[in-house]
Amino acid sequence: MNEDAPKPLSTEPYKGVRDFYPEDMFVQNYIFDTMRSVVEGFGYQEYGASILEPTELYRAKSSEEIVNEQTYSFKDRGDRDVTLRPEMTPTVARMVAHKRRLLVFPLRWYSIPNVFRYEQPQRGRLREHFQLNVDLFGADSIEADVEIIHIAHSLLKAFGATDTDFKIKINDRQSTLMGLREKNLTPQQEKLALQLLDKKSKLTQDEFKTEARKIFNDSSELEFKESDTVKTALADLRARGISNVIFDSSIVRGFDYYTGLVFEIFDTNPENRRSLMAGGRYDNLTANFGGEPVPAVGFGAGDVTMRNFLETRNLLPEWKPSTEICIATIGNTNVAANDLAQALRKNGLNVSVNVTDKKVGDQIKIADKQKIPFVLVLGEDEVKKKIFIIKELETGKETKCSSPEEIAKLIKK
Amino acid sequence: MNEDAPKPLSTEPYKGVRDFYPEDMFVQNYIFDTMRSVVEGFGYQEYGASILEPTELYRAKSSEEIVNEQTYSFKDRGDRDVTLRPEMTPTVARMVAHKRRLLVFPLRWYSIPNVFRYEQPQRGRLREHFQLNVDLFGADSIEADVEIIHIAHSLLKAFGATDTDFKIKINDRQSTLMGLREKNLTPQQEKLALQLLDKKSKLTQDEFKTEARKIFNDSSELEFKESDTVKTALADLRARGISNVIFDSSIVRGFDYYTGLVFEIFDTNPENRRSLMAGGRYDNLTANFGGEPVPAVGFGAGDVTMRNFLETRNLLPEWKPSTEICIATIGNTNVAANDLAQALRKNGLNVSVNVTDKKVGDQIKIADKQKIPFVLVLGEDEVKKKIFIIKELETGKETKCSSPEEIAKLIKK
Numbered sequence: 001m002n003e004d005a006p007k008p009l010s011t012e013p014y015k016g017v018r019d020f021y022p023e024d025m026f027v028q029n030y031i032f033d034t035m036r037s038v039v040e041g042f043g044y045q046e047y048g049a050s051i052l053e054p055t056e057l058y059r060a061k062s063s064e065e066i067v068n069e070q071t072y073s074f075k076d077r078g079d080r081d082v083t084l085r086p087e088m089t090p091t092v093a094r095m096v097a098h099k100r101r102l103l104v105f106p107l108r109w110y111s112i113p114n115v116f117r118y119e120q121p122q123r124g125r126l127r128e129h130f131q132l133n134v135d136l137f138g139a140d141s142i143e144a145d146v147e148i149i150h151i152a153h154s155l156l157k158a159f160g161a162t163d164t165d166f167k168i169k170i171n172d173r174q175s176t177l178m179g180l181r182e183k184n185l186t187p188q189q190e191k192l193a194l195q196l197l198d199k200k201s202k203l204t205q206d207e208f209k210t211e212a213r214k215i216f217n218d219s220s221e222l223e224f225k226e227s228d229t230v231k232t233a234l235a236d237l238r239a240r241g242i243s244n245v246i247f248d249s250s251i252v253r254g255f256d257y258y259t260g261l262v263f264e265i266f267d268t269n270p271e272n273r274r275s276l277m278a279g280g281r282y283d284n285l286t287a288n289f290g291g292e293p294v295p296a297v298g299f300g301a302g303d304v305t306m307r308n309f310l311e312t313r314n315l316l317p318e319w320k321p322s323t324e325i326c327i328a329t330i331g332n333t334n335v336a337a338n339d340l341a342q343a344l345r346k347n348g349l350n351v352s353v354n355v356t357d358k359k360v361g362d363q364i365k366i367a368d369k370q371k372i373p374f375v376l377v378l379g380e381d382e383v384k385k386k387i388f389i390i391k392e393l394e395t396g397k398e399t400k401c402s403s404p405e406e407i408a409k410l411i412k413k
Numbered sequence: 414m415n416e417d418a419p420k421p422l423s424t425e426p427y428k429g430v431r432d433f434y435p436e437d438m439f440v441q442n443y444i445f446d447t448m449r450s451v452v453e454g455f456g457y458q459e460y461g462a463s464i465l466e467p468t469e470l471y472r473a474k475s476s477e478e479i480v481n482e483q484t485y486s487f488k489d490r491g492d493r494d495v496t497l498r499p500e501m502t503p504t505v506a507r508m509v510a511h512k513r514r515l516l517v518f519p520l521r522w523y524s525i526p527n528v529f530r531y532e533q534p535q536r537g538r539l540r541e542h543f544q545l546n547v548d549l550f551g552a553d554s555i556e557a558d559v560e561i562i563h564i565a566h567s568l569l570k571a572f573g574a575t576d577t578d579f580k581i582k583i584n585d586r587q588s589t590l591m592g593l594r595e596k597n598l599t600p601q602q603e604k605l606a607l608q609l610l611d612k613k614s615k616l617t618q619d620e621f622k623t624e625a626r627k628i629f630n631d632s633s634e635l636e637f638k639e640s641d642t643v644k645t646a647l648a649d650l651r652a653r654g655i656s657n658v659i660f661d662s663s664i665v666r667g668f669d670y671y672t673g674l675v676f677e678i679f680d681t682n683p684e685n686r687r688s689l690m691a692g693g694r695y696d697n698l699t700a701n702f703g704g705e706p707v708p709a710v711g712f713g714a715g716d717v718t719m720r721n722f723l724e725t726r727n728l729l730p731e732w733k734p735s736t737e738i739c740i741a742t743i744g745n746t747n748v749a750a751n752d753l754a755q756a757l758r759k760n761g762l763n764v765s766v767n768v769t770d771k772k773v774g775d776q777i778k779i780a781d782k783q784k785i786p787f788v789l790v791l792g793e794d795e796v797k798k799k800i801f802i803i804k805e806l807e808t809g810k811e812t813k814c815s816s817p818e819e820i821a822k823l824i825k826k
Contacts, residue, residue, distance in 0.1 A: 008703030009469060011511035014495060017463035019508050022522070025459045041758040043736040043765025043785075046438045050430035050541050051464065051527075056422060072495075074487035077531050082427060082485075095432050098424035104782040108736075108765060109435070114464075118490050128463050136768070143747060143768040150751075239748045240755075290421030323456040323521075334556060335652045338563075342653075345454040352456025352521060355549070355556040369517040372456075 016119075016127030023319045028130075030317055031303055031310075032112055035132045038155045042147065044108040044134060049091045051114060055081035057090045070117045084116040088133040089257070089285065089298070096137050096296075097289035105138025105294070124274045124305050134279075135298030137286075142229060145261045145281055145297050146236040152265055152277045152299050153242050159306075160315040163244040166276060170234070170263040171251035172227035173280065179224030179249070189216050197222060200250040201266060202273045224249040229261055257282040263299070267309055276309055277301040319371075322350050324411050325390070326372045328363035329354045330379040337378045340388075340404065347408035368393045374411055429532075429540030436732045441543075443730055444716055444723075445525055448545045451568045455560065457521040457547060462504045464527060468494035470503045483530045497529040501546040501713070502670070502698065509550050509709075510702035518551025518707070537687045537718050547692075548711030555642060558674045558694055559649040561710050565678055565690045566655050568714065573728045576657040579689060583647070583676040584664035585640040586693065592637035592662070602629050610635060613663040614679060615686045637662040642674055670695040676712070680722055689722055690714040732784075735763050737824050738803070739785045741776035742767045743792040750791045753801075753817065760821035781806045787824055 013019050020028055036046070055073050072084040085091055088111060096103065114130050121127060134151055136144045149168060156166055176197070180190050192215045200208055209219040226247050237245050253262045262280030266273070279299025287293035310316050325344065327337045334353075341351040352372065354363050360377055367375045375391050382388055390399045390407055401407045426432050433441055449459070468486050485497040498504055501524060509516065527543050534540060547564055549557050562581060569579055589610070593603050605628045613621055622632040639660050650658050666675045675693030679686070692712025700706035723729050738757065740750045747766075754764040765785065767776050773790055780788045788804050795801055803812045803820055814820045 009507070009701050010467065011507050011702050012467075013463060013507075014465040014467055015491075015493065017465050019463075019511070020461035021508065021512065022458035022460050025461050028461065029459065040735045040763045043739070043763055045435035045734055045736070046442065047435050048433035048438050048441065050426060050432075052427040052430050052529075052541060054423065054425075054427050072487075072489065074485075076485065078428075080428065094422070094424050094426075095434065098432070099434065104779055106768060106779075116465075128465060139768045141768050141770065147766070147768055236747075240751055288422050289424050321458055322453045323458070326456070334649075338653055350453045350456055353560070355519060355552045355554050355560055357554065366517055366519075 014127075016121035018126065018128070022321070026319045027307065027316055028303065031306060032130075034158050035110075035112060035155060035301070038158045039110045039132070039134055039151060041154075042108070042151050044110040044151075047092070047095065047109050047111050048113065049085075049088075049095065049111075051084050051116070053083050053085050053091060053094075055083040057094060058083055058086065070119050072116050072118055085113065086117050087115055087255075088113045088131065088300070089135075089255070089282070092133065092135055092298075093285040093296070094289060096294055097286045097291070100286070100291065100294065103137075106144070107137040108135075109137070110134045124272075124308055126304055130303040132301040132303075133298060134300075135296055137294050137296045139297075140283065140295035142232050142236065142261075144295075145229075146233055146240070148279060148297050148299055149233070149237060149245070149263055150240055150242065152263075152279070152301065153237075153245075155301065156265070156276070159310055161309075161313065165268055165313060166244065166265055166309075167268055168237075168242070168245040168263055168265050169248035169251050170230060170245060170261060171247065171249050172229045172260060173252055173258050173262045174260060175227040175230075176224050176249050176252055180222075183216070183218070185216055193222065194252050195254075197250045197252045198254050201264075201275070222250065233261055253278060253280055255282075257285045259283045261297070269312065272305075272308065272312070274305055276305050320373075321371055323352050323370070323372045324350045325352075325374040325376060325407070326363070326367040326370075327351060327353045328360050328367070328375055328377045330360050330377065333378045333380060333383055336383040340376075340378065343404035344407060347404050349408050349411060364391075364393075376407070427540075429534035431539065431541070435734070439732045440720065440729055441716065444719060445543075447571050448523075448525060448568060448714070451571045452523045452545070452547055452564060454567075455521070455564050457523040457564075460505070460508065460522050460524050461526070462498075462501075462508065462524075464497050464529070466496050466498050466504060466507075468496040470507060471496055471499070483532050485529050485531055498526065499530050500528055500668075501526045501544065502548075502668070502695070502711070505546065505548055505711075506698040506709070507702060509707055510699045510704070513699070513704065513707065516550075519557070520550040521548075522550070523547045537685075537721055539717055543716040545714040545716075546711060547713075548709055550707050550709045552710075553696065553708035555645050555649065555674075557708075558642075558710050559646055559653070561692060561712055562646070562650060562658070562676055563653055563655065565676075565692070565712050565714065566650075566657075569678070569689070572719075572723055574722075574726065578681055578726060579657065579678055579722075580681055581650075581655070581658040581676055581678050582661040582664050583643060583658060583674060584660065584662050585642045585673060586665055586671050586675045587673060588640040588643075589637050589662050589665055593635075596629070596631070598629055606635065607665050608667075610663045610665045611667050614677075614688070635663065646674055666691060666693055668695075670698045672696045674710070682725065685718075685721065685725070687718055689718050733786075734784055736765050736783070736785045737763045738765075738787040738789060738820070739776070739780040739783075740764060740766045741773050741780070741788055741790045743773050743790065746791045746793060746796055749796040753789075753791065756817035757820060760817050762821050762824060777804075777806075789820070 071086050076082050111133050116128050196211050213219045258280045260281035264275040264278040281297040283295040284293045329337050337353050341353045344351045388401045484499050489495050524546050529541050609624050626632045643660050671693045673694035677688040677691040694710040696708040697706045742750050750766050754766045757764045801814045
């Protein structure tokens with residue numbers, strides 16, 4: 001090796017993030033497309049924003065402490081404090097507050113942003129992941145809460161999950177907070193109790209009791225009463241045909257901005273204790289930007305946990321390339337091959353044309369390895385006679401066609 | 414105001430980045446969808462990667478200095494040097510090198526990543542923008558170069574541009590480098606000459622000559638001969654029906670990794686001097702990761718310049734929401750309204766249902782302001798008789814329907 005030659009660069013991605021090769025991107029697009037289709041079915045419009053946000057946005061009281069401890073924050077070259085968004089809710093609240101007077105409420109919005117957290121990578125937790133965010137602004141009725149939970153339920157059904165694959169747990173955060181208040185805890189104990197409740201699903205009953213005793217000499221289950229809000233929501237959800245929903249007073253969500261009904265959806269497979277989706281009502285968040293607050297309810301669904309859920313249940317589609325036909329060339333048929341390809345594209349086909357000097361057999365082998373389903377060999381004879389033989393690589397079946405329209409019809413079938 | 418109340422947070426996004434409200438996202442999605450459709454038409458597969466990359470990736474010789482001066486780089490909490498990718502090419506080269514032995518070449522890949530540069534925001538230049546990247550790996554033929562330029566041309570045509578709206582300039586970077594070498598310049602002068610050529614399109618002829626004289630006492634146009642590669646490429650492009658392509662020896666591209674044919678596409682409107690798309694051949698980039706290099710050719714097209722180009726030519730579609738019908742409710746018809754909405758969704762419609770206690774007239778006004786094209790008012794009578802009146806808000810036209818299928822048929826028409 002040349003002494004001046006630099007050490008080869010590593011081909012690994014940054015720690016805790018993913019490269020999406022076409023097979024991975026295919027799955028990612030399937031998940032995102034399904035999300036889009038379900039959510040738009042309920043009348044929601046897509047929005048977006050930059051991953052860069054002023055750090056100040058996360059200094060608001062309403063944001064969870066743990067978020068601030070785990071953010072990617074730095075100073076830019078102009079000495080501004082910048083943060084890679086750890087979640088989307090502060091951003092969407094900012095955007096709604098910014099155009100509050102121009103927007104027409106109720107507002108149904110969704111986005112599929114990537115979000116960042118600096119933490120130890122592990123199953124279901126990465127440093128960058130995508131998260132569907134669905135929010136309804138400007139309606140404080142229980143019907144709005146119920147619609148949000150209904151969408152979350154519909155999404156899992158659209159992926160092919162059955163009601164026995166997952167369980168929706170709902171609670172009224174206010175009634176749990178009031179229940180804790182009746183125990184006359186110190187503010188610190190109250191905070192610890194909320195944190196303990198938030199991780200209850202990941203603990204055994206004994207572990208939970210031990211932890212509870214540590215905090216306030218009480219090993220009770222910390223169970224509280226069902227509020228009227230919860231009762232109405234349960235009845236409405238059941239009227240919509242959703243039966244895998246239960247009340248659970250330990251559901252409190254990690255974020256302090258939640259003000260009312262909250263919910264989490266869990267995989268019924270006990271090996272996966274992380275929630276698949278979660279959300280609730282947060283009526284005061286926009287008040288951080290001044291002016292009257294806009295009532296809001298929404299939920300988030302991460303792509304990593306969703307993909308794990310779908311993988312373990314065999315609910316992901318098999319990869320195939322978007323390319324439908326490859327034109328292999330023999331002799332000097334390049335111009336004709338490209339003309340034909342253009343005609344096929346006009347008929348809606350995705351077509352690749354040989355750009356190598358490989359033998360035709362090798363060209364076909366490559367198409368086969370790339371799982372392109374059809375191949376067409378174009379020699380000077382085919383060009384002259386305008387007779388094209390379309391070979392289906394999986395079966396070996398050959399069909400004669402004499403026009404681009406005919407080829408498109410064959411392949412689309 | 415309460416003295417303890419914190420100062421309201423700003424609703425502005427971070428400097429130099431964009432919020433995408435639904436109307437903006439609609440345009441963005443139109444641009445991305447058109448890109449996807451054209452590029453997949455040529456047989457390309459989508460891939461993706463994180464915006465976070467080890468800073469080391471950009472320390473390679475091959476990357477432009479200016480990129481390093483303008484990156485967002487910082488240390489993570491684990492003391493790793495991280496950079497928000499300023500361009501996608503090093504990432505895709507890394508990914509290809511990582512799986513070189515498993516991938517089947519030639520490889521046709523594309524992505525629409527967001528990339529980051531710390532610079533003064535101005536028209537056509539933001540701190541975050543998206544950039545279509547299209548690359549063909551593993552083919553060193555001129556046909557591969559021609560395919561790449563053909564795709565770039567097809568993309569602008571798919572957006573509705575005509576051949577007189579833009580001009581493709583091509584060059585062989587090697588022949589310009591050799592031409593400069595014949596002038597016996599110092600390495601520093603050579604570098605400055607390349608930088609000057611790279612910005613030639615933004616200067617007047619006089620400005621260019623003045624700058625050239627400053628560098629090496631020579632006010633010549635710095636024009637060099639057309640290489641055989643350029644001649645072949647021009648002939649092949651014309652054979653494909655592409656006539657708005659010319660040779661221009663000043664096209665050298667800012668990135669040092671280009672090794673052969675390079676091109677840029679310019680708006681013919683002289684008010685916009687920034688290139689719309691640019692690319693070329695870079696055969697050695699994967700060698701930075703060790704092993705044999707994989708030949709490569711590709712191009713990039715930024716969303717900000719593209720959007721400006723399409724806007725000034727009135728080529729962007731008018732916004733409309735994805736929601737097709739809104740169900741307004743009177744009385745206690747909520748359960749029935751949601752049942753009907755579900756039936757309509759099964760028939761492929763995007764449907765919102767009232768969640769407020771507003772009067773029906775106000776519900777309709779809201780739908781109208783949100784530009785939802787159809788509304789259906791559901792009272793107890795409609796539920797009982799199963800007769801639904803569908804009102805088209807723009808025309809006021811009303812149609813009686815008696816089933817979800819009938820409603821879907823009416824609206825899809």
